[in-house]
Amino acid sequence: xxxxxxxxxxxxxxxxxxxxxxxxxxxxxxxxxxxxxxxxxxxxxxxxxxxxxxxxxxxxxxxxxxxxxxxxxxxxxxxxxxxxxxxxxxxxxxxxxxxxxxxxxxxxxxxxxxxxxxxxxxxxxxxxxxxxxxxxxxxxxxxxxxxxxxxxxxxxxxxxxxxxxxxxxxxxxxxxxxxxxxxxxxxxxxxxxxxxxxxxxxxxxxxxxxxxxxxxxxxxxxxxxxxxxxxxxxxxxxxxxxxxxxxxxxxxxxxxxxxxxxxxxxxxxxxxxxxxxxxxx
Numbered sequence: 001x002x003x004x005x006x007x008x009x010x011x012x013x014x015x016x017x018x019x020x021x022x023x024x025x026x027x028x029x030x031x032x033x034x035x036x037x038x039x040x041x042x043x044x045x046x047x048x049x050x051x052x053x054x055x056x057x058x059x060x061x062x063x064x065x066x067x068x069x070x071x072x073x074x075x076x077x078x079x080x081x082x083x084x085x086x087x088x089x090x091x092x093x094x095x096x097x098x099x100x101x102x103x104x105x106x107x108x109x110x111x112x113x114x115x116x117x118x119x120x121x122x123x124x125x126x127x128x129x130x131x132x133x134x135x136x137x138x139x140x141x142x143x144x145x146x147x148x149x150x151x152x153x154x155x156x157x158x159x160x161x162x163x164x165x166x167x168x169x170x171x172x173x174x175x176x177x178x179x180x181x182x183x184x185x186x187x188x189x190x191x192x193x194x195x196x197x198x199x200x201x202x203x204x205x206x207x208x209x210x211x212x213x214x215x216x217x218x219x220x221x222x223x224x225x226x227x228x229x230x231x232x233x234x235x236x237x238x239x240x241x242x243x244x245x246x247x248x249x250x251x252x253x254x255x256x257x258x259x260x261x262x263x264x265x266x267x268x269x270x271x272x273x274x275x276x277x278x279x280x281x
Contacts, residue, residue: 015074015078036076140161151227181212188204242271245264
């Protein structure tokens, strides 16, 4: 690294690098043309890369991924500073103030019994802050960000509703609701088969599939299973088995794409069986 940029372990060095990248005369053309909107997808992607490294317990990769995520914060802060809105120091000050303000049991004289009580207190602090900032929405669902992944937002909506008692007492009625919603999806599929070009039917089908997914999120919540982690696990399992299918087919001299579904299913069964044999006893 150039000596003029300073100590690479210093956050000021990272901010200087970003300022140089965004310099209209001497910067990088790609970095210069970026906006909040164009960078936002990368911010989400980097957050997921952090989660992936944590899930694999890859601490060496986690260090790098956290750096990539930090770069996103610095990038957004730099663009805001260029517009005269705020700077990185303001971002740090805002989160520092918020953490102290929302933890009076640590930095003040209040007390909480346990982590669950702290969660309730945290949400109450957020509600008061919204009111102090002029947000009049007093709904139990107020403040749940619309930019969240929809599965995550579904769980948050359900948790908020549960705090005022709008929740099933156990998992049994959730299963009943899931079967009900699946039946409604089947009915809309049948209606679409009868009239493939009907836009209203397709809208209803989308609506009913959404209901199924919403109930599945509720099922995961009652099981205290993280929906994102469960889906990541399912994705990884599918990818692992599919790659094994491809390897088996190639070993037999076959191209998977050219085989009928029945033959592909047999390779899928072999892939599953191979996993069972490799599983620790």
